[in-house]
Amino acid sequence: MKAYRAIVSARFRMMLQYRAAAAAGLGTQLFWGFIRIMIFTAFYRFAKAPQPMTLEQVVSYVWLGQAMFAMLPWSVEPDLRVMIRSGNVAYELLRPVDLYWLWFSRSVARRSAPTLLRAVPMFIIAGLFFGLRAPQSVGVAAAWLAAMAGAFVLSCAISTILSISLLWTVSGEGVMVLMSGAAWLLSGMIIPLPLFPDWAQGILAFLPFRGVADAPYRVYMGNIPLNEVWVVLAHQLAWIAAFVVVGRALVGRGLRRLAVQGG
Amino acid sequence: MLDDVRLYFKYISVSVRSQMQYRASFVMQSVGQLLITGIDFLGIWALFDRFGGLEGWTLTEVALLYGMVSVAFTFADAMSAGFDLFSATVRNGDFDRMLVRPRSTVLQVIGQELTMRRVGRLAQGTAVLVWAAWAIEAPWSAPKALLLAAAIAGGTSIFVGLFILQGTMCFWTTESLEIMNTLTYGGRESISYPLSIFRPWFRRFFIFVVPLAAVNYFPALAILEHEDPLGTPVVVQWSSPLVGFAFLLVALQVWKIGVRHYRSTGS
Amino acid sequence: MTQIVVQDLVKTFRVAERRSGFLGALRGLVKRRHRVIRALDGVSFTVERGELLGYIGPNGAGKSTTVKILGGILVPDSGKCEVLGRVPWKERIETVRRIGVVFGQRTQLWWDLPVIESFELLRDIYGVGAREYSSAVEELVTLLDLTPILDTPVRQLSLGQRMRCDLAASLLHAPRILYLDEPTIGLDAVSKLAVRDFILRLNRERGVTVILTTHDMDDIEALTNRVIVINEGKILSDGTLAALRATVTKERWLTIDLVEEGAEVSDEDATVMSRDGGRVVLSFDPDRVAPAALIGRLAARFPVRDLFVENPPIEEIIARIYGRACK
Numbered sequence: 001m002k003a004y005r006a007i008v009s010a011r012f013r014m015m016l017q018y019r020a021a022a023a024a025g026l027g028t029q030l031f032w033g034f035i036r037i038m039i040f041t042a043f044y045r046f047a048k049a050p051q052p053m054t055l056e057q058v059v060s061y062v063w064l065g066q067a068m069f070a071m072l073p074w075s076v077e078p079d080l081r082v083m084i085r086s087g088n089v090a091y092e093l094l095r096p097v098d099l100y101w102l103w104f105s106r107s108v109a110r111r112s113a114p115t116l117l118r119a120v121p122m123f124i125i126a127g128l129f130f131g132l133r134a135p136q137s138v139g140v141a142a143a144w145l146a147a148m149a150g151a152f153v154l155s156c157a158i159s160t161i162l163s164i165s166l167l168w169t170v171s172g173e174g175v176m177v178l179m180s181g182a183a184w185l186l187s188g189m190i191i192p193l194p195l196f197p198d199w200a201q202g203i204l205a206f207l208p209f210r211g212v213a214d215a216p217y218r219v220y221m222g223n224i225p226l227n228e229v230w231v232v233l234a235h236q237l238a239w240i241a242a243f244v245v246v247g248r249a250l251v252g253r254g255l256r257r258l259a260v261q262g263g
Numbered sequence: 264m265l266d267d268v269r270l271y272f273k274y275i276s277v278s279v280r281s282q283m284q285y286r287a288s289f290v291m292q293s294v295g296q297l298l299i300t301g302i303d304f305l306g307i308w309a310l311f312d313r314f315g316g317l318e319g320w321t322l323t324e325v326a327l328l329y330g331m332v333s334v335a336f337t338f339a340d341a342m343s344a345g346f347d348l349f350s351a352t353v354r355n356g357d358f359d360r361m362l363v364r365p366r367s368t369v370l371q372v373i374g375q376e377l378t379m380r381r382v383g384r385l386a387q388g389t390a391v392l393v394w395a396a397w398a399i400e401a402p403w404s405a406p407k408a409l410l411l412a413a414a415i416a417g418g419t420s421i422f423v424g425l426f427i428l429q430g431t432m433c434f435w436t437t438e439s440l441e442i443m444n445t446l447t448y449g450g451r452e453s454i455s456y457p458l459s460i461f462r463p464w465f466r467r468f469f470i471f472v473v474p475l476a477a478v479n480y481f482p483a484l485a486i487l488e489h490e491d492p493l494g495t496p497v498v499v500q501w502s503s504p505l506v507g508f509a510f511l512l513v514a515l516q517v518w519k520i521g522v523r524h525y526r527s528t529g530s
Numbered sequence: 531m532t533q534i535v536v537q538d539l540v541k542t543f544r545v546a547e548r549r550s551g552f553l554g555a556l557r558g559l560v561k562r563r564h565r566v567i568r569a570l571d572g573v574s575f576t577v578e579r580g581e582l583l584g585y586i587g588p589n590g591a592g593k594s595t596t597v598k599i600l601g602g603i604l605v606p607d608s609g610k611c612e613v614l615g616r617v618p619w620k621e622r623i624e625t626v627r628r629i630g631v632v633f634g635q636r637t638q639l640w641w642d643l644p645v646i647e648s649f650e651l652l653r654d655i656y657g658v659g660a661r662e663y664s665s666a667v668e669e670l671v672t673l674l675d676l677t678p679i680l681d682t683p684v685r686q687l688s689l690g691q692r693m694r695c696d697l698a699a700s701l702l703h704a705p706r707i708l709y710l711d712e713p714t715i716g717l718d719a720v721s722k723l724a725v726r727d728f729i730l731r732l733n734r735e736r737g738v739t740v741i742l743t744t745h746d747m748d749d750i751e752a753l754t755n756r757v758i759v760i761n762e763g764k765i766l767s768d769g770t771l772a773a774l775r776a777t778v779t780k781e782r783w784l785t786i787d788l789v790e791e792g793a794e795v796s797d798e799d800a801t802v803m804s805r806d807g808g809r810v811v812l813s814f815d816p817d818r819v820a821p822a823a824l825i826g827r828l829a830a831r832f833p834v835r836d837l838f839v840e841n842p843p844i845e846e847i848i849a850r851i852y853g854r855a856c857k
Binding site for chain 2: 543544598601602603604605619622623624626627629631633636638640641642643647651654655656657
């Protein structure tokens with residue numbers, strides 16, 4: 001446990017070094033947020049019929065997405081990618097810790113510092129100036145935090161499985177590219193899921209990706225009422241469990257396979 | 264000059280052969296990228312499906328904008344991998360290696376790699392562009408086709424210029440700044456939509472600072488014979504791609520300043 | 531004929547300081563502290579054509595900085611420098627066209643390509659004519675024994691093989707001056723000898739001026755006739771190896787292998803430096819007692835199985851020079 005904590009805190013301190021990067025990152029998120037909002041605003045101006053989400057809700061949604069950006073599972077841990085490519089990943093087998101949790105905590109480490117460093121200023125700026133509304137009640141806020149925690153863990157689980165898939169070098173890359181692109185779209189980061197065609201809503205509700213972004217954001221906005229929050233959490237938990245189980249099974253097999261190949 | 268061009272192609276053939284050694288991986292990633300970018304366009308389609316239209320622009324017209332910028336961006340992205348990796352090159356001491364060779368540094372950096380797996384993205388962008396070209400109402404003509412080609416070339420120039428600027432920043436800081444990504448990826452994303460839907464300050468940025476509008480929105484207006492709520496004169500619509508090339512020249516000058524700075528401060 | 535002129539070169543660097551701990555990291559977020567390093571503090575020397583010069587100093591002494599300035603990579607703060615009549619940082623392309631550089635730790639060859647294709651690409655980069663190229667390649671391949679590895683991708687070569695290829699690559703365009711930065715680092719004994727032999731022939735037979743920076747003192751002893759010692763940006767010594775030795779000490783060392791271990795060996799004109807079983811090492815001043823006389827005296831008193839006389843190893847000399855500079 002101490003080992004995992006050490007990894008996380010070292011990463012935190014490292015991130016604080018990069019002050020220009022932090023500032024630039026903030027600017028980046030704001031810029032992206034503006035682009036998205038302007039595009040949606042234009043679409044809403046044109047729209048005649050009422051929509052599943054109001055424009056104000058979309059605005060909050062977009063800002064939440066930008067604030068939580070660093071958390072999303074859209075790529076593999078770069079250290080691991082280099083390690084796998086060079087074959088040094090075999091050294092991971094030598095470490096006296098459980099492999100899956102080692103990689104999982106790497107994922108946690110990489111996400112926690114940037115997420116906090118981005119999210120707090122983003123919330124303040126977007127909330128004060130750009131239309132991010134506060135949650136309607138303390139209950140909603142608490143539910144939202146619970147859903148965010150679930151989203152965080154789910155995101156790490158997905159990212160860990162993506163890393164593991166790279167152990168199968170060629171096919172793993174394909175899986176990774178596809179999954180990360182799919183995660184991006186299907187989590188609601190490009191377009192809020194309620195705005196997708198009606199026939200797609202069923203699939204979107206089932207897939208794990210909404211648990212990373214769409215579901216917690218809608219809890220925040222009150223779009224998902226408090227008495228349905230448990231559905232969100234259960235959905236997240238179920239998928240977390242699935243990813244962890246599959247991930248653990250794959251990690252051992254993947255590494256042994258790599259060792260056989262002489263990687 | 265011609266000698267440099269010949270050397271560039273020699274460099275590129277080295278890069279391509281090197282990538283083809285990992286053929287399976289290349290195919291896998293190209294296909295993956297094709298699908299991802301397909302999903303990307305699906306997003307736009309979904310929005311049109313739900314909202315019915317965008318301030319006087321149809322899906323096919325937006326598809327033309329999207330296709331133009333996507334193809335230009337992908338060309339530039341595939342060519343500029345050397346600048347993307349530049350921070351590592353400087354850190355390794357490989358840039359010193361380039362300075363010890365009797366060739367321009369830009370040529371050596373840009374010759375490092377031509378990323379072949381972008382072909383998946385290129386295929387998608389081309390497909391969208393071709394579909395849009397076929398589906399739009401306005402008639403085609405030889406001058407329009409030339410304008411389209413010039414616009415894409417100009418767009419490629421701007422994006423290459425942006426990548427060069429991104430690399431130049433490595434001379435001043437070892438931190439990787441995401442700010443340039445907002446201009447490259449963010450620029451591509453926003454310019455895929457008609458400029459008129461954006462706020463004035465945003466429009467002005469993409470006309471005067473990073474002139475992506477000049478290689479996308481304005482030429483597209485001419486091609487589509489679309490009404491322009493901004494009232495751009497027709498002559499501007501036809502000549503604007505030149506701005507793209509000018510931007511590239513400016514970027515090259517900034518690079519030279521960066522190299523000078525590197526050589527007086529070391530790393 | 532003078533090929534390189536260096537006069538009063540000064541080069542300083544500003545390095546940002548990292549602070550330790552969490553609080554330090556937060557403070558560093560707001561204000562950065564800088565440290566000024568004087569890498570070169572008035573360095574001057576000239577190099578004539580055909581010299582084989584050793585440029586040595588501890589890490590951080592300023593060796594790489596000097597080489598980078600000579601190569602046009604860095605611009606000095608002040609001072610004069612001319613390589614083959616040109617100022618390197620002002621006329622970069624024309625200067626580097628005529629020099630070759632080998633960095634010991636990084637290869638200049640393309641990782642995934644067979645060696646010969648890297649050579650061909652370099653030929654195009656340097657604009658070497660077809661005839662000059664083929665004769666250069668033929669000669670270098672023979673001299674460095676590269677025929678078996680010409681078609682091997684560089685990533686599959688051993689360190690020794692790679693270094694030989696790097697040497698050949700740096701000479702394809704027939705440079706008149708060659709900078710070698712740690713060329714034998716990490717090499718096995720056989721490769722070291724091959725590389726040294728090649729450099730020597732290059733210098734003696736083809737008159738290529740060589741500047742060698744290295745930590746390996748065997749390289750220095752084997753190759754160079756002139757050594758420049760640099761430390762903390764200043765030149766401590768510039769002259770032949772023998773002169774270098776003489777400035778530090780004239781002493782010589784006598785090593786005796788005794789028949790009987792543990793005998794109390796001593797002499798009024800010599801100092802015992804070490805005792806290890808039957809082996810005793812004594813240092814003496816040849817001006818005070820002739821080596822033959824000392825040997826005679828000791829052999830008369832103690833049964834000697836074997837003995838030899840040598841100069842103190844060059845590392846010892848260098849260490850003393852550095853040490854002296856520190857006082």
